[in-house]
Amino acid sequence: MASEPATTVPLELEQEQRLIEEAQQGHLDAMRPILERYAAPLYGTVILPRLGDAASAEEVLRDTLATAVEKIRRFTWQGKSIYPWLRQIAINKVYDLHRQSKRSRRLADAMVHEIAVESDPASHADAQLIADQERRAHRDRIDVTLQQLQARYRSAIELRLIQELSREDCARRLGVTIGTFDVLLFRAVRAFRKHFGERAELPRTGDT
């Protein structure tokens, strides 16, 4: 078991290939460094932003990693990281969960759209690049949606959910009572949700 945060463990492509080959020969424990390396980006940039629920995200991550180990024999090394393969498993799990639990229609629709756009098979970037791109893409989508909100709603979300200030501090910054700030945040999140869903319903371009 690694004693340091897994994200600090460098894992070169050659090493990754060797570990995968070992795992494919039946030494499944060889997958451990790979799972430790990619658990964090899968959770933070693939699963959680699509689910919005930390507990479910953790479950999906666990399921994703277990599935990867079980199906490692089916993986074909193509000279690039295993991360896109893991990511696709995670996205499929998220999608299945959305379908099974019949979660919020708008949020689920947004996720379906996003899956189609981001599952570009032509992408050959390495794991870190993919994770960074995905993180930026999520943030851009959030920022674009925030820009569509009224200024006070946008401020409420930025102060409370992004800067994570206390309700009291948020209310003080906006010059309102705590009760009024609660209403502002409530309406702001609902408005965000509306615009986020609407964006997903726009005609798709470039996806199949």
Place this chain on the structure above:
Amino acid sequence: MATQDDDNVARIPDPDVEPTASELAHARRFAELVDKTLSGRTPPAMSADDRALLEVATVIRAAHGSLELAPSQQRAVVEDALRQAISTPASAGRGQVTSIAEGRSRLRRRAPWIVAGTSTLVAAAAIALLWLRVPGPGDAARGNPVARGAEVPQEWISRSADALVGPIARDHAGDAGARIDAIFADRLDGFRTRRLARGGKR
């Protein structure tokens, strides 16, 4: 499934519009949920509307990097995932593991055949048993004590008590007790005969 909030989401008032009492209460409840979520104590139970809104809030936070998997959680998830897929025998080193995933996969592939094979065997056994037990010409007599009457002593089988009691005259209709005593004595006599014939053994 569309939530109630999905249906109401288009009707979001401007920031300066006074909230209704119900909106005020919902807003306070949501604020408390956000409070708990920010401190890592998300309640497991909440309404579908609240959950949907909280998911949106979490998506926003996740996109801005506010939510990372703690190293301890990450290690636990990896260990759990590996444990799901593999098991390490006590005598084996860390590099030598036995795949239960392969076993599970094999079992999953073979399960329909195993079930079908077992069902077929059970059905065949049942048919064979039925065939072996099909009554032959003598079985009717063996299974029916009355029909066996010709082969066993009279006192061993069920029989009419008419011979003992005879026709019951109207003025003796009330003597049922005496008739029953007579029948009981006769049957007891038969029982004793049978018992003695076996040397007292049951």
